[in-house]
Amino acid sequence: MVDMRKLKEIKNNAKKYIELAKLIYADSRTPRVSKILLWIAIAYALAPVDLIPDFIPVIGSLDDMVIVPVLLYIAIKTVPKNVYIENYVQVLRK
Template sequence: MGFRAQLAALAGRFKQEVAFYRALQKHPQTPRLAKILLWLALGYLVLPFDLIPDFIPVIGQLDELVIIPLLLYLALKVIPVNLRQACRDEVESADNQK
């Protein structure tokens, strides 16, 4: 598998994950705390300021690699397994129809 194919597979997987989190956010049975945590993760990703400024060597760049996955992990822990699986199935079926 070449580099271009690996990159395309990674981009496809990223697109699928974004669609999964969007489906979780829209689902009426998703707990409010999980929705708040998902919005916090998105906000931290796109807002121009950080809790730890990027000009601090190493730690400044690594805070996004710790905080965003932690928020996503906590959100997924709050959401029931059957609801996560239903949203995952919904995203996969939408991808298969394309």
């Protein structure tokens, strides 16, 4: 059975993470490589073409669930710590 509270928490966390990514992207102190990685992650998530086609059971969907978060993780890790923290605090205040 699906726990509705857990799904709501995941949804709220996803919204906060998207807001954080927007703020980091808009910040002029964010390195270009971080911005490029954010764009690649968004483009890959929205692109109709995948590295592994979705019609292949399990693995087809798994690539989307792995590649996009890994790209986002790397993009966030390349952001200076002070820029990340300042933008993270802004998201928490909302």
